[in-house]
Amino acid sequence: MGKRLNILIAMLLVMSQAAHAQWDVQFTDFTTLKSFYNPAVSGTDGLLNVSAAYSAQMVGYDNAPVSMYAGADLPIYFLSPRHGAGLSFMNDNIGIFKTQRMALQYAYNMKLGEKGRLAIGVQAAMMNETIDPSDMKLHDQNDPAFPSSSTDGESVDFGAGVYYYHPRLWLALSSIHLTAPTLNMGEKYEISISRMYYFMAGSNIKLKNTLLSLQPALMVQTDMQSWREDLQCKVTYKYEEREFYAGVGYSPSTSVTALVGANFHGIQLGYSYQAYTTGVGLQNGTHEITFNYKTNLDLFRKGKNMHKSVRFL
Numbered sequence: 001m002g003k004r005l006n007i008l009i010a011m012l013l014v015m016s017q018a019a020h021a022q023w024d025v026q027f028t029d030f031t032t033l034k035s036f037y038n039p040a041v042s043g044t045d046g047l048l049n050v051s052a053a054y055s056a057q058m059v060g061y062d063n064a065p066v067s068m069y070a071g072a073d074l075p076i077y078f079l080s081p082r083h084g085a086g087l088s089f090m091n092d093n094i095g096i097f098k099t100q101r102m103a104l105q106y107a108y109n110m111k112l113g114e115k116g117r118l119a120i121g122v123q124a125a126m127m128n129e130t131i132d133p134s135d136m137k138l139h140d141q142n143d144p145a146f147p148s149s150s151t152d153g154e155s156v157d158f159g160a161g162v163y164y165y166h167p168r169l170w171l172a173l174s175s176i177h178l179t180a181p182t183l184n185m186g187e188k189y190e191i192s193i194s195r196m197y198y199f200m201a202g203s204n205i206k207l208k209n210t211l212l213s214l215q216p217a218l219m220v221q222t223d224m225q226s227w228r229e230d231l232q233c234k235v236t237y238k239y240e241e242r243e244f245y246a247g248v249g250y251s252p253s254t255s256v257t258a259l260v261g262a263n264f265h266g267i268q269l270g271y272s273y274q275a276y277t278t279g280v281g282l283q284n285g286t287h288e289i290t291f292n293y294k295t296n297l298d299l300f301r302k303g304k305n306m307h308k309s310v311r312f313l
Helices: 002-014
Strands: 019-021 048-056 066-076 080-094 097-112 116-131 151-166 169-176 182-185 189-193 196-203 212-222 227-239 242-251 255-264 267-276 286-295
Touching (some): 116 182, 116 189, 151 189
Parallel strands (some): 019 189
Antiparallel strands (some): 097 116, 169 196, 182 189, 196 212, 267 286
16 A cells, blocks of 8 residues: 555656645654744754654555654854754655755844743755655556656755744744745656745643643644644643653644653653544554753853743753
8 A cells, every 4th residue: 555655646746747745744742843843943042952853654554754853953152142043954755755954044032021032033954855766666667757767856945933932931933945946856857845834832831839830832834725733732740850741732633642751851852642533544643752952052151041941841
């Protein structure tokens, strides 16, 4: 069934002169990977942040999607902690398709209100797409609608976003693939990437007289033709330098998710399983592992950062 799925996807892509795609990976634990979706998050909490994620989707199917992400961001102290920068790499494989993106991010943040801050960020990236038909089985191996050998294309890609954060609330709005770039795959094939929009919001609710807190969150993504909404809520137990969390997520008409994780001295490890409620079935869901490390890294001046960390894990 996996090979038939690959062929169907390939036909949709390469039998026409241009193909349109929603190109971004859908990570389950989006609150841990906010800078992946919004460049304005980079460096805004005054800490060095290193994040990574591995996502195996539609497990049980041949050549199912596998996505990997790694990124780091920090304040630019030699300018001012108001400036932040980030670097990230994403690799996504699905059947005969391989997508890679290397991105640079810049953000500027300022005080807004008594405890809030507002950040504006931009992103420049290089995208590369490869089609390798070597494992694709066709009735006619000489079918001109399909590439006979591996072919690739690349394009510059841009994004921008705004991010408001407060000890109890955060809001983020961003757009990736602002120029809706087209990747030319040799002389015959091309892929047009849709402009994507993201809205994310979340809060941190401390439960009175307990060591527990709630972190509800929302993400909406769209290319203005289709929409996806994800709701998530984590319950966090914190004692001294240790944190444990468990949570659930829900995407209407798509999936339900369970999340667990722990944080020890700035190192967070998380696991989630997303079970699809339609199509592939509950047992063929997505396994995802996330890693996040935070530390204060001020090499250019003495004293404390201008503001405390308010990014919730």
